[in-house]
Amino acid sequence: MGKKISGQTSMILIVLVIVIFIALSIFLLISSIKPTHDDYYNLYAHNLLLSVLRWDTGLGGDCDTISSTISCAYMTPYTRCGLSDCRTLAEEVVPQVVGSIVKTNFDYCIIVEPENKTSYEETMIYGPRCDVVQAKSTRWTANEKILQYEANIDIKMIIAEN
Amino acid sequence: MMKGQAHLMEYVLLSFFVLLVIVMFTFLLTGWQMSTIGSEKEKVKYSKAEFLFRAFTNSPYINKNTYKEGSMFEDSKLTAITCDELQQLYGTGWYAEVEWIEPVDTYLEFKDVTCTLDTYPECGKWSYCKTEGNAMIYELPINIHKKTTGKIGMGMLRVGLYES
Numbered sequence A: 001m002g003k004k005i006s007g008q009t010s011m012i013l014i015v016l017v018i019v020i021f022i023a024l025s026i027f028l029l030i031s032s033i034k035p036t037h038d039d040y041y042n043l044y045a046h047n048l049l050l051s052v053l054r055w056d057t058g059l060g061g062d063c064d065t066i067s068s069t070i071s072c073a074y075m076t077p078y079t080r081c082g083l084s085d086c087r088t089l090a091e092e093v094v095p096q097v098v099g100s101i102v103k104t105n106f107d108y109c110i111i112v113e114p115e116n117k118t119s120y121e122e123t124m125i126y127g128p129r130c131d132v133v134q135a136k137s138t139r140w141t142a143n144e145k146i147l148q149y150e151a152n153i154d155i156k157m158i159i160a161e162n
Numbered sequence B: 001m002m003k004g005q006a007h008l009m010e011y012v013l014l015s016f017f018v019l020l021v022i023v024m025f026t027f028l029l030t031g032w033q034m035s036t037i038g039s040e041k042e043k044v045k046y047s048k049a050e051f052l053f054r055a056f057t058n059s060p061y062i063n064k065n066t067y068k069e070g071s072m073f074e075d076s077k078l079t080a081i082t083c084d085e086l087q088q089l090y091g092t093g094w095y096a097e098v099e100w101i102e103p104v105d106t107y108l109e110f111k112d113v114t115c116t117l118d119t120y121p122e123c124g125k126w127s128y129c130k131t132e133g134n135a136m137i138y139e140l141p142i143n144i145h146k147k148t149t150g151k152i153g154m155g156m157l158r159v160g161l162y163e164s
Helices: A002-032 A038-054 A066-075 A086-101 A130-135 B002-058 B075-080 B083-090
Strands: A106-114 A124-126 A140-146 A153-161 B072-074 B094-101 B125-128 B135-145 B152-162
Touching: A002 B002, A038 A066, A038 A086, A038 A140, A038 A153, A038 B002, A038 B135, A038 B152, A066 A086, A066 A106, A066 A124, A066 A140, A066 A153, A086 A106, A086 A124, A086 B152, A106 A130, A130 A153, B002 B083, B002 B094, B002 B135, B002 B152, B072 B075, B072 B152, B075 B135, B094 B135
Parallel strands: B072 B135
Antiparallel strands: A106 A124, A106 A153, A140 A153, B094 B125, B094 B152, B135 B152
């Protein structure tokens, strides 16, 4: 009879210990899940892209704004803009402008493609760590379109915490 | 006598563990409840910040009229509008700051001057309803149109939500 009680007690103790561990694991798991606040970061990404595209370069002509500079860099890359051509200017100015305004703990990637891209058409990419940003599981994307005669250009900005 | 003591010890040990489990569960549930409340509070703050951002970036009182997508603040409107007027529209418990951001350093030499009716247009900062107190700060990139020159620059809208 004594051994039976002792066995039951041990069983109860083991079950209790298991319950404690399960409860602790669930608690730690739930505590580790951070809310992502997608609405805010989607708005942030959209406004970041919009404000960069609208920025006035001060150069006028085909490179009046970042939007027109990117468009020029894609459609007519060797057009003169200030001291350099459109493509070189875009490669210099776009990272400088985005870098001056994006949150310091965020990486970004800008992908420029023609609308309905075919396999032989080029993709232009701006951003120092595009591969890292695209590989992140938590990232936010904004899309804009530059309307052009005969060929619209899609611009996608992806941001992710670094 | 010894057998009786052993049984007693078993019950004491069992009771101790049961008590331990109850205490642990109480702590876990309290902790969980606290973290849930914390995350709910954070969610509410983000929602309020998002509401203020959407309200500011679409308000005809501070945005240039011709941009349907919004987020194009006009510097003259930013200078003219007051904290009282904004609080009548969006309530209290917040402050806002708008700052001109210039990627090319030489372009705007007055960007650190706060805009008032006296300093306008040679200024690049606006502040509304800022008082002492702890606040959670959220930021959103925007554009600023300088009415005097026609230049479109970039800016940062910062909204601070005071701890209530």
